[in-house]
Amino acid sequence: MGEPTDLLQGTLDLLILKTIALEPMHGWAISQRIQQISNEVLKVQQGSLYPALHRLEHQGWIQAEWGASENNRRAKYYSLTKAGRKQLNSETSKWSRLSAAVNLILAEG
Amino acid sequence: MFRRLVSLGSRLRALFRRDRAAQELDDELRYHIERQAEQYRARGLSPGEARQAALREFGRVTQIQEECRDARRVGLMENFVRDLRFSARNLMKAPVLVLTAGISLSLGIGGTTVVYSLFQELVLTPPTAREPHRLIDFRMGTGSRVSFPEYRDLSESQALDGIAGYSMGRQMNLRADDDTFAAYPLFVTANFFEVLGLRPAQGRLFAAGDASADVDPQLAVVSHGFWQTRLAGDPDVVGRVLLVNGVPHTIHGVLPREVRSIFGYGTAPEIYLPLSRLLFPDLDRRSGFLALIGRLKPGMSVEEAQAALTVAGTRLEAGYPIESKGFGRVRRVLRLDDPARLTDFPIVPAFLLLFAVVGVVFLIACANLAGVLLARGTARYRETAIRAALGADRARLVQHFLMEGFLLACFGTLLALGLNVLLTEILNRATLPTPIPVLLQIQPDAGLLAAGFVLTLFTTLLGGLGPAWQASRPRLSVALKQEEPATEFSRLTWRKILVGGQVAVSFILLVTAALFLRNMRLATETKPGFDVEPVSWAEIIFLPDREAAAGGAETGGGEKGKDLEAVAVELRSIPGVESAAYAGRVPLTHDAMMMHRYGPIDIPGVLSETPLLRSYNSVSPGYFQTMGIPLLEGRDFDERDRGGDVESLIVNQTFVDRYLERRSPIGQTILEEARTGKATRRIIGVAANSKYSSLGEEPGAAFYYLIPRRAAAGNFLVRANRPAETMVAAIGQTLRKYDPLAAVNVRTMRQGLTFAFLPSQMGMLILGSFGLVGLFLAMIGLYGMLAYSVSRRTSEIGIRMALGATHSEVVRMALRESLAVVGVGAVAGLGISLVLTRLLARFLVPALSPNDPLSLLATLVCLTAAALVASWLPARRAARIDPMAALRHE
Numbered sequence: 001m002g003e004p005t006d007l008l009q010g011t012l013d014l015l016i017l018k019t020i021a022l023e024p025m026h027g028w029a030i031s032q033r034i035q036q037i038s039n040e041v042l043k044v045q046q047g048s049l050y051p052a053l054h055r056l057e058h059q060g061w062i063q064a065e066w067g068a069s070e071n072n073r074r075a076k077y078y079s080l081t082k083a084g085r086k087q088l089n090s091e092t093s094k095w096s097r098l099s100a101a102v103n104l105i106l107a108e109g
Numbered sequence: 110m111f112r113r114l115v116s117l118g119s120r121l122r123a124l125f126r127r128d129r130a131a132q133e134l135d136d137e138l139r140y141h142i143e144r145q146a147e148q149y150r151a152r153g154l155s156p157g158e159a160r161q162a163a164l165r166e167f168g169r170v171t172q173i174q175e176e177c178r179d180a181r182r183v184g185l186m187e188n189f190v191r192d193l194r195f196s197a198r199n200l201m202k203a204p205v206l207v208l209t210a211g212i213s214l215s216l217g218i219g220g221t222t223v224v225y226s227l228f229q230e231l232v233l234t235p236p237t238a239r240e241p242h243r244l245i246d247f248r249m250g251t252g253s254r255v256s257f258p259e260y261r262d263l264s265e266s267q268a269l270d271g272i273a274g275y276s277m278g279r280q281m282n283l284r285a286d287d288d289t290f291a292a293y294p295l296f297v298t299a300n301f302f303e304v305l306g307l308r309p310a311q312g313r314l315f316a317a318g319d320a321s322a323d324v325d326p327q328l329a330v331v332s333h334g335f336w337q338t339r340l341a342g343d344p345d346v347v348g349r350v351l352l353v354n355g356v357p358h359t360i361h362g363v364l365p366r367e368v369r370s371i372f373g374y375g376t377a378p379e380i381y382l383p384l385s386r387l388l389f390p391d392l393d394r395r396s397g398f399l400a401l402i403g404r405l406k407p408g409m410s411v412e413e414a415q416a417a418l419t420v421a422g423t424r425l426e427a428g429y430p431i432e433s434k435g436f437g438r439v440r441r442v443l444r445l446d447d448p449a450r451l452t453d454f455p456i457v458p459a460f461l462l463l464f465a466v467v468g469v470v471f472l473i474a475c476a477n478l479a480g481v482l483l484a485r486g487t488a489r490y491r492e493t494a495i496r497a498a499l500g501a502d503r504a505r506l507v508q509h510f511l512m513e514g515f516l517l518a519c520f521g522t523l524l525a526l527g528l529n530v531l532l533t534e535i536l537n538r539a540t541l542p543t544p545i546p547v548l549l550q551i552q553p554d555a556g557l558l559a560a561g562f563v564l565t566l567f568t569t570l571l572g573g574l575g576p577a578w579q580a581s582r583p584r585l586s587v588a589l590k591q592e593e594p595a596t597e598f599s600r601l602t603w604r605k606i607l608v609g610g611q612v613a614v615s616f617i618l619l620v621t622a623a624l625f626l627r628n629m630r631l632a633t634e635t636k637p638g639f640d641v642e643p644v645s646w647a648e649i650i651f652l653p654d655r656e657a658a659a660g661g662a663e664t665g666g667g668e669k670g671k672d673l674e675a676v677a678v679e680l681r682s683i684p685g686v687e688s689a690a691y692a693g694r695v696p697l698t699h700d701a702m703m704m705h706r707y708g709p710i711d712i713p714g715v716l717s718e719t720p721l722l723r724s725y726n727s728v729s730p731g732y733f734q735t736m737g738i739p740l741l742e743g744r745d746f747d748e749r750d751r752g753g754d755v756e757s758l759i760v761n762q763t764f765v766d767r768y769l770e771r772r773s774p775i776g777q778t779i780l781e782e783a784r785t786g787k788a789t790r791r792i793i794g795v796a797a798n799s800k801y802s803s804l805g806e807e808p809g810a811a812f813y814y815l816i817p818r819r820a821a822a823g824n825f826l827v828r829a830n831r832p833a834e835t836m837v838a839a840i841g842q843t844l845r846k847y848d849p850l851a852a853v854n855v856r857t858m859r860q861g862l863t864f865a866f867l868p869s870q871m872g873m874l875i876l877g878s879f880g881l882v883g884l885f886l887a888m889i890g891l892y893g894m895l896a897y898s899v900s901r902r903t904s905e906i907g908i909r910m911a912l913g914a915t916h917s918e919v920v921r922m923a924l925r926e927s928l929a930v931v932g933v934g935a936v937a938g939l940g941i942s943l944v945l946t947r948l949l950a951r952f953l954v955p956a957l958s959p960n961d962p963l964s965l966l967a968t969l970v971c972l973t974a975a976a977l978v979a980s981w982l983p984a985r986r987a988a989r990i991d992p993m994a995a996l997r998h999e
Contacts, residue, residue: 028135028144041501047168050134051176066133069140076137 012044012052013050014095017080017088024075024079026069027053061087134177142167144559176797192512200516207520210481213889214521214572216882219472219528219565221989224467225560226462226533230551231375235446237368240305243405244445245269245414248673251434254397256321257384259433260298265403266421269414270406271306272299278389280544280822282650282852283380284352285340291650291852292335293545294353295370295378296389299326302381304404308549312347312362320383322392328383329358330763333366333381334546338708353380354821355652355850356387356653367550371402373451377548394432402445415442434668466621466879469614471564473886474521476607478572482514484897485606486580493580506575506581514573515565522565529557542863544699574631579603608887609934610895612976615880615940616968617889620882620946628953634867635954637697637862638799640737641686644858645833646695647825647840649676651851670819671848677729677825679847683839685829690735693727693816695824696801699864704802711780711787713766723764724801725810727816733759733796735828743775743794746815750793757815758790762798763811790814804954826858833857869954884972888979895927895983906987907995923984924977930975935969 019025019033030053031044048104051057061084080088144164149159167173200207235241249255255274257265264272275297283292299320299335310333320326329351331340340346348359370376386392405414408867421437443450448457461500478733486493493506533551542545651671680689696701706725710717730746735741741762750757765774774795780787798808825844829836834857839857863870899906906919946959953959 026140028141032143045168046166046174047176050138050141050173051179054177074136075139075140076133 011095013056014088014091015042015044016049016056016078017061017084017091021080021085021088024065024067024070024077026075026077028075030078037085044048056084060084120486130178131174134174138167138173144682150935182702184751185945189508192588193507193516196509196516198513200625206485207517209889209893210478210517211520213474213522213886214518214568215524215528216470216886218522218525218561218568219532220467220879220882221471221564222525222529222557222560223532223536224460226529226551226557226699227536227549228413228464229556230549231373232448232451232456234369236305237307238445241445241478243270243407244305244409245403245405245442246445246450247401247403247414247418247442248440249401249418249425249438250433250440252398253400253440255392255401256397256862257401258394259394259429259436260399262428263418263421263512264298264300265500266424266842268417268421268471269403269409271300271304272401272403273301274384274401275879276303276398276400277372277378277545280380280648280650281354281388282652283339284355284637284652284850284852285349288339289850289852290339291854292379292383294380296382296384298322298399299383301383304331304402307364307368308865309362310365312360314362314364314451315383322384322386325357325385325387326383327358327387327959329353330362330364330376330381332364332379332381333545334377336363337484339379351380353382354388354650358382359540360973363853368739369550372545374456374545375549376543376545378545378761384756385999388438394429400417402771404882411442412974413991415439418442428861455715455787456647461877466618466876468546469618470879470883472571472888473611473614473883473890475568475572476611477886477893478517478521478568479576480604480607480893480897481517481574482608483579484893485513486576487509487897487901489580499514503581507577507649509575510580511569511573514577518565518568518572521644522561524798525564525601526557526561527555529553542867544864564722572871575603578861583590593937595881604894604897608890609645609930609937610971611887611890612931612934613938615883615943616935617942617945618876618880618883619968619971620706620938620942620964621949622877623967624946624949624953624957624959624961627868627874627961627964628957629866631954631957632804632866635800635804635956636737637804639718639799640828641858641862643828643830643833644736645827645829645836645840646698646858646861647680647827647844648700648822648857649825649848649851650822651848670821672819673729673816673823674818676823676847677731679843680825680827680840683827683829683836685831685839687712687828688731688735689825689827690731691729691816691823691825694826695805695826695861696726696799697865700824706969708782710782712779716768721768721810724811725814726801727814729816732826735826736799739797739826743792745794746813748814749816754789756788757793758912759794759796759813760792760812761796763808764812766794767810787983823848833859888975891927891931891976891979892983894930895923895980896986898926899923899983899987902987903990903995906990907992910990910995911992918991919988920984923987924980927976927980928973928986935972939965939969 015034019030019037022087026035027049031046031049034042034044053062053064057078059073061081062078065077065079066074067077079090142160145154145166146159149162150156153164166421172602235244238244250259251265254276257274260272260274275295276327278294278296280291280293283290299315299322300317302314303316309330314329314330315326315328320328331346331351336342336346340349343349346360346363350357351360352358364381367379370378372378382388384392391398401412403418405411419437422433422439425433426436451457497503497506530553533549533553537549537551539549633860677689677691680686694704696704696797703722704726706724707720707722709720711717711719726747730748732787737982740759743759746757746759755778760774769777773793777792778793779790782788796811796813801808801809803813825840827836827840837857839854844851844853844855906914906922909922911918943960943963950959
């Protein structure tokens with residue numbers, strides 16, 4: 001039943017998993033964090049972010065919990081599950097292999 | 110597994126708490142937008158501008174919501190509910206279609222469930238008993254039955270928790286007050302009801318303590334039906350005295366109505382009697398007649414039971430090496446709820462045939478559903494194309510179209526279940542001309558519902574998936590031109606293939622039905638080798654003589670009983686009677702089922718110790734004349750043949766041809782094995798061949814012995830020079846006057862033969878009705894196809910008419926289209942039936958070829974006529990098309 005994952009979508013999933021690996025975060029913070037850390041190179045479309053979050057939750061890799069935000073409002077916090085952590089590891093190594101391979105080819109030219 | 114459950118749970122929760130989930134999603138997204146706006150405000154935008162910017166950046170909120178929901182896959186079920194509502198609304202607008210499809214499906218599904226219900230009742234439901242899975246049916250020794258002392262030894266061996274025996278006796282004379290009738294009692298061992306664990310509806314069931322064979326118990330337990338019909342439902346039935354062959358028996362109890370007997374096949378014996386020497390003198394070690402059942406000890410497996418019985422049997426064989434030969438080997442041990450024990454009649458193969466036939470009808474009904482749905486797919490072609498263009502994916506469209514099929518299937522199943530209850534109730538009340546009453550007790554149950562549900566799913570998939578797949582792949586460009594693409598495989602072609610298939614399958618059904626009809630006719634006309642029309646058959650069961658009843662074990666001999674010749678003399682005095690005779694058994698009646706004997710014979714100088722299968726009967730002088738069986742050589746029996754050391758014997762032509770070629774048969778002696786060594790008999794005559802136990806039997810050897818003059822019961826045959834129907838009353842009167850206490854049963858020979866015709870009659874009835882249902886369904890399919898084709902070709906026909914085509918030409922064109930489909934279907938059906946009907950050969954009389962040309966021709970005519978009827982209305986509608994209107998429509 002798994003959705004077909006193209007590169008882009010798979011990448012977004014990986015970034016989300018990585019971002020919340022450190023601490024639980026809500027959606028807005030996740031998009032901010034990705035933007036910040038990538039030096040504004042990667043701008044996450046909200047249109048993709050929330051469906052991705054809900055899909056990841058449904059797949060059991062992340063879990064959501066309502067909590068109080070920094071400014072004391074109700075926000076939905078996402079955190080990694082055990083399966084999510086495993087998935088993050090395997091996705092990370094997959095990504096490293098892929099990018100290394102792409103770099104190799106580019107360096108060749 | 111667990112995770113799946115959890116995920117399913119969350120899906121269900123999500124579905125039912127959709128509002129809450131939606132609310133949470135709203136909250137989540139709103140929070141995001143507000144934070145974004147705050148950020149913009151912090152950068153110096155005004156609150157309004159900041160909010161605008163945040164919203165703009167966020168994009169279309171509803172789409173995101175939709176996608177989030179899809180991400181959770183609530184979608185599937187939500188769509189299901191939505192499709193359900195939508196399709197139901199759509200179908201409500203087409204009541205004729207719903208009704209046609211519903212009726213088609215109800216016939217197909219209903220027929221299937223009725224066969225299932227019958228199968229469940231006759232094969233799957235075990236006899237009524239406490240814990241039937243702990244009861245076994247087993248056979249020991251070389252025969253299938255054991256003697257009473259053997260039963261007793263086995264029972265006392267403690268191999269099982271209890272062993273009981275039962276045996277169907279011969280027909281007996283029953284008398285309650287002034288009413289006398291004949292019935293087959295079921296003789297059982299005293300502990301029979303205890304081992305089975307049955308409870309009475311009234312009174313008590315006899316038990317080992319009060320009904321042991323040693324005390325000659327004079328007790329009886331009667332069935333509910335017997336109590337109702339023979340005893341008029343007498344409330345004080347317990348304690349009433351019933352004379353069984355003149356021996357008084359006290360009614361001890363009545364069984365509940367819903368008891369299914371140990372025999373299976375729906376039989377319901379009317380009266381249960383404990384074994385006693387009064388009615389069953391042969392309780393010695395040499396006469397095996399009891400069938401056995403046993404109750405497993407708690408926790409005992411069938412294998413353990415087999416081992417325990419083998420030990421007991423081995424001990425028995427060691428004690429009585431001659432009488433109990435072979436008891437060390439237990440021949441079969443089957444649990445009572447195992448259908449494999451039903452080996453007396455080929456009931457399972459019969460059901461396989463039935464399931465095959467009804468499955469075919471079911472497929473025809475599914476084809477009708479498919480036809481209807483294909484047409485609907487076309488009607489909604491534009492709608493589908495637009496939805497596809499707007500981004501609905503294929504799976505979603507298939508799901509949507511499947512829903513209509515599912516709803517129609519549900520409707521059909523509902524009607525079918527109603528039909529099932531109606532038909533099974535009719536079956537429950539039906540009576541068959543069987544010697545032991547057959548009582549069906551089919552009740553709708555969970556199994557039926559489950560079968561209905563499975564059939565609904567099958568129907569949806571078989572009838573709905575194809576059309577849904579077809580309908581879900583339109584192309585927008587062509588769809589907008591208001592037309593279906595003229596691809597080489599249009600939907601009309603699909604429909605034609607469907608209808609052609611239906612015609613082919615109906616053809617097969619009709620051919621089998623026609624074959625069985627012809628079979629029935631031929632069987633009726635088959636010369637059984639004796640005359641049927643002028644002959645009447647009277648069964649008479651006398652009360653045994655008092656001294657004979659008191660004499661106990663010695664009554665088995667020949668000297669006791671009534672003088673049958675005296676009765677024959679009375680019968681001959683009836684006006685119109687040409688001759689009267691009596692016989693041990695009457696051929697081709699239910700009485701004649703066991704008329705075969707297998708064993709070695711000696712013909713001095715020709716054969717020695719040669720095993721021979723032969724039919725046998727014992728007959729009185731005048732039997733051959735009465736039955737119209739010619740004597741080809743020698744003479745009939747007469748009084749000279751009584752007494753003397755060497756008995757007289759009449760054989761049939763087949764025996765002479767096979768074993769006595771080129772010898773004069775008359776005077777030849779033959780030695781047969783008998784209870785007291787070998788019996789020597791001398792042939793005095795040769796009779797022409799005739800049928801003995803079934804119409805379909807191969808010609809075989811037959812022996813006729815001289816029947817003793819005195820007996821406790823007799824089968825009288827009366828030949829008259831006027832129709833047998835007019836003789837029945839007079840014969841009955843004469844016999845009753847001769848002995849008012851005797852049970853008398855008079856029928857014409859033709860009526861007596863109904864039992865022999867029962868299989869072909871039932872076959873004809875069942876296959877005939879399925880054939881007609883199949884034909885009817887194919888007609889609906891044909892009608893639908895042609896009506897659809899005409900409506901699609903409205904403009905074409907309009908143009909043809911505008912260009913000068915006459916009405917009759919249009920009608921002919923439409924008919925040609927439908928007859929082409931029927932023709933192709935019929936040819937295919939013909940080809941298949943030529944091969945398939947060969948499987949039916951063993952159910953047919955030898956004179957009828959499975960490829961009987963008359964049956965094939967009749968089917969073809971019938972099918973063509975039906976096709977014309979079904980095509981007539983659409984063809985006329987085509988001819989009525991107004992060219993102007995049709996063209997304007999374009």
